[in-house]
Amino acid sequence: MTGSPTRRASPAVLLSLGLLAVIALAALLVPPFYPHGATELVSEEPLAAPSAGHPLGTDELGRDLLARLLAGVRVSLLVIVASVPLSLVVGGLLGLFSSAGRWTDTPVQRVFDVVLAFPALILGLAFAALLGVGTGAVIVTVAVAATPMFGRVLRGAVRSQSARDYVLSERVLGVSTARLYLRHILPNCFDVLLVQTALACSTAVFLEGGLSFLGLGVPPPDASLGSLLNSSLTFLTSSPFYAVGPLVVISALVLCFTLLADALNRNLAER
Template sequence: MKSADATEVLPSPHARSGLWTLWSMMRSEPMLLGGGAVLLLLVLAAVLIPVVMAIDPLSINVTQKLLPPSPEHWLGTDEFGREVFDRLVIGAHLSLRVGFAATALTALVGITLGALSGQYRLADSIIGRFSDALMIFPGFVLAIMILAAIGPSEFNVVLAVVVLYVPRVIRTVRASIIEYRSADFVQAARAVGVGDMRLLVVHILPKSFGPVMVQLTFGFAWAILVEAGLSFLGLGPPPPDPSWGNMISAAREFIRTAPWIMIAPGLMITATVLSLNLIGDGLRDLLDPRLQSQVNP
């Protein structure tokens, strides 16, 4: 009886081997682990620091303006005496919020339209023309046009990023569906009477999960850059809410006398985008079936 109870508590050998295989594959991708660690630290800092520390990014003290970094002012102060560290942390909230929201909406719209485009010819002709029309324009120029037309706000920045990046996700999903649509397992499922929609959702669409995840990771990085660029031009979320882009824009006048005001948000943008690109490269190598066959022959 005791041995039977013990075997019930232990995880199954298949589960243990599956988890070990996943960890071994992730450990073999240092870019994925390194980028994930940096991004996790940035997210935890943005979430926990405002809870642990009493920070106020809008607190003005003109008697302490343009102070260099010191133990009292970790990253110095800006032209209004505001703490650069406080504004940097709160700015991370906005950038990550825009990135997560834009990535989620891009995934929802892109996967839906890409699935329809890959499965139905009529939908493909309509959605394909729509995607081609959006990709004619240079990405950032199109974002400026959208924000100039509908006005600067956080939601409008998210909308602009979705419009910019959703054609790439549509094409990724469409290509995967066309690739697997004539596969043997799909033909077998169709032969036993599986309907088109169930065939698409259950059998074909999961095969595009890997390429879509890689594309969305790069889209997240693109969203961070677009938000920072639009805020730099005054088309992002309006002040006084701090963002990394408008912090750099305001620091242009003090680049010689107080360079720390510009260096801090610039390094944050660089670290965030670099970590996301490392994650994307790592996922691409991890989820590539040819590379998997080399790791697990």
Template sequence: MSEVLRRGQGLAGLLLVGVIAAAGLAAGLLTKYDPLTQIPGANLLTASSEHWLGTDNLNRDLLSRVLYGIRSSLLIAFLAVPLGAVIGSLAGLLASVNSVADVLAQRVFDLILAFPTLIFAIALAAVTGPGAHAVVIVIAAAEIPVFGRQIRTAILAVREQAFVEAAEVIGAGTWWTLRKHVLPQVIEPLTVQLSLSLSLAVFVEAAMSFIGIGVRPPDPSLGSIIADSIANLDANPAFAIGPLLVVSGLTLGFLLIAQALGRARRIG
């Protein structure tokens, strides 16, 4: 599976995500400005050698805010998606071996999927208040039924294979069969879904911050920078370019990785 990330779409996606992530991690080296510091007399400056993306309406360096915004976006994505994947996978695993748990899990999955992600985000923010915690909960909750149903379907399909039936015939227990024979067969589909979910998580985080229920100001967020840029594009056209390129790059990068992994799985 790792071979597909060394060429073609897989390599392109890995490089795209890697370069953006590295820029976020090296934010302190790439810019001398603090993302929260207001620079005297630097209101909505256009791009220059001093401020590569210009400054915003509150006199803050935009490059600095975009770079530190990358950190926020990736931290939330890499926290929320694995959390949802673990909970969903455990629910799907339990549902595949217990009929009562299966019924309960399916109804919970239906309930979560009944609400569009942003509608659920708005409702949650109204109860708990906006912030990064709300973004993590929304993304994790949205991924639970996705991973739960995928692993349940994969386990039920693999359990019908002849080698699994043979193991059960000779006396192998259910959990031993799952651990030794079934789970190794369903890991690959989960890696593909993980990449797709990370792509969605980047978009959801930006969307929630864009409408004001995500990462709270003055902390930098790609979505909030885009929102602030709308009323100020005439003064600084580069205001929205940085965050838009980053969100697009991360989303495309994770999608390319997912496509490469999915193609390798189908061929394999």
């Protein structure tokens, strides 16, 4: 009997994973060995051009832009690590509760509708007013904004699996509902949750950048990708290199997570 051929990852997936790994490792491993800190005034010449000592140049206060860019990437990674698993757990539990029946489905779906009715930036303003400006407000905003999508994805996947013949057969054999979910239904929903997780990571980077751009993220003098991009707008004409770093990193992160989600979705559709 001939086994099915091994499916290889596409070049886009490998490139995305490699680029994500490079960005993450650089942000985590380079700072301890880099001679300049993110908030340290290292140059008497503001807006200095890139040089051997300052590969991306300096900002308007003479701080090293590479150090601040790496600090901004760490903020984005923190938002992803803190918000995406939270929204996955909360959204998944609500999705399971919603899939139990009509009486549980309607209230949960109406709650999701209310959350989705508000743009994420408006939610960010509300949480910043309640929690104060900072990373905490950004994490809560991203988690709340992503929760309905996880809930609806899992709800749809559970209902789809519940209608399969193997589930009906297991019910006829008297398998308990808890065992049926844990051994059969939920493992078969893992792929769609993985796709949504990649999309949620992309959304987290985008929202963190947008909220920080509006001044709702990490307060000065600390750096984030969005705040760096915002600060660079004033100097686009005189120092266009200022915006290159945060713009390239934000675009690369969003693109990589989006490509991963697209590849996972295609793989799921081919099964």
